[in-house]
Amino acid sequence: MLSNFLLPPNYALPISVNSPLFNVPGGGQLLLCSTHDAYRLREHYGCATLEAVQMQISLQEGKRLDIWQSELEAAHMNAHIFGCDDFDSFKEICESLILERIGILQVSTQPGHCRMLLAGNSDTATMTMRLRPLSERLGVDIAVTALKPSPNLAEPGLLLMDMDSTLIQCECIDEIADFMGIKEQVAVITQLSMEGKLDFAASFTERVKLLKGLDASVLQRVLDERIRLTDGAEALIRGLQAHGWKTGLVSGGFTFFTSHFEKKLGLDFSMGNELEIVDGKLTGGFIGDIVDANSKRTALLSKAKEWAIPMSQTIAIGDGANDLPMIEVAGMGIAFHAKPRVRELAPYALSYGGLDRALDLL
Structure with a gap:
């Protein structure tokens, strides 16, 4: 006793x-x-x-x-x-x-x-x-x-993360909208979408339409002036990579930013939505299918299969309702500084400290 x-x-x-x-x-x-x-x-x-x-x-x-x-x-x-x-x-x-x-x-x-x-x-x-x-x-x-965590660092694994408000500290589309003077309008839609109160695809299409006519050079300005990595992001990624893990980014945001961070952080994979640009201006449209909740879940499953990584050795991290399907199917699903509904439903929730807290669980 x-x-x-x-x-x-x-x-x-x-x-x-x-x-x-x-x-x-x-x-x-x-x-x-x-x-x-x-x-x-x-x-x-x-x-x-x-x-x-x-x-x-x-x-x-x-x-x-x-x-x-x-x-x-x-x-x-x-x-x-x-x-x-x-x-x-x-x-x-x-x-x-x-x-x-x-x-x-x-x-x-x-x-x-x-x-x-x-x-x-x-x-x-x-x-x-x-x-x-x-x-x-x-x-x-x-x-x-x-006692012996699963996933763990003793074997190769796969981390897939959301970008906006997870890997980085802001919502890119809100910051882009700020250059048109409509940040507040767009941010309200973003918040409701992330809380699961609006259909993601419909709200995404609506927000992108509002960007029509904006000079595409604003994307670089947003990257340079507005975007900062979340505390602990590099430590988490480097720590997993040092143990032979694959790392990737799956975002309902834009490829302009996901591609940048794929190169900057040495990620194995990134996926996002491609903005349509004609004559240096945003058209208010996008190219290809929308990366939504199901896309993220499918990406986790397909990449784990492609790299012969058991699902028990996968981690998915996100903050919004569109991250829940991949969070729920991962070996370890983490709601990070997430919306209330996501925290409630995710297997694990980290709301204090940086992304590197996830390493303590392995």
Whole structure:
């Protein structure tokens, strides 16, 4: 049997213990209590059970400690908490684990990231989804993964990412529209489309029509003046490439930008929509089929097959409703700083920190 004591900041047990103590966010400690130390604590307080010890500490010392037991022999898994720096939030997360009868075997902390080794019989994907409402309320990211993650860095894999508001920090079409003085009008349509409240193909066609007559040189100005890579983007891509992974970009944006980043970042593949340009001006149209939600899903499946990469070794990252189909079919699907509906439905959600947070899950 595994016994955990969550000790608040500036609290010390009345007896010395030999069991492992781990620092936790906010200055508290987590005790992985051995059977011998549990016996000594029961003896000190004159109690038959740890539940009674918990009650005595509350009555005598005015401290409400979380003390719980779980099965040591249960399946082991990893939990990652990003953006949790205060004890009260960590305590709430532990209380959720208590309800699931999940024990904590180890804790390691660094700024912005707490990693725990857990023991419990819950499925990792189910646990992540059950903790999603809590993570939203606390303003942290919580991801539970298998002890041996899948995908992992030990084998080649495939990363496909969205571009706008994922790889880069803006929506290209909104920035292009700004040069026509209609950014606000276009941005409203973009937002509704990304939230899944408008049909993507129809809204895309409508927005592109509004760009008719704009000088094509504006595309380069947008690239030079408006577009910045998301924090951690290069670290994520370089990290995966160093382990033999394929990397690609699938975007409902424009090939002018996807092709640039394919070359800049050494990606293996990129896909986007090609704007029609005649006599140096945007016509308000585009060439070929629209890259939509189904296109992204198909690209992930076909590229994995082409490069003989099992789907369990694939990652898909995006922020909009048109990214959900590829996120849901990937070995690890991540909603990154995403719209509420996407965060709700995606297997994993990262809303704090940079793209390189994804590496911590592998």
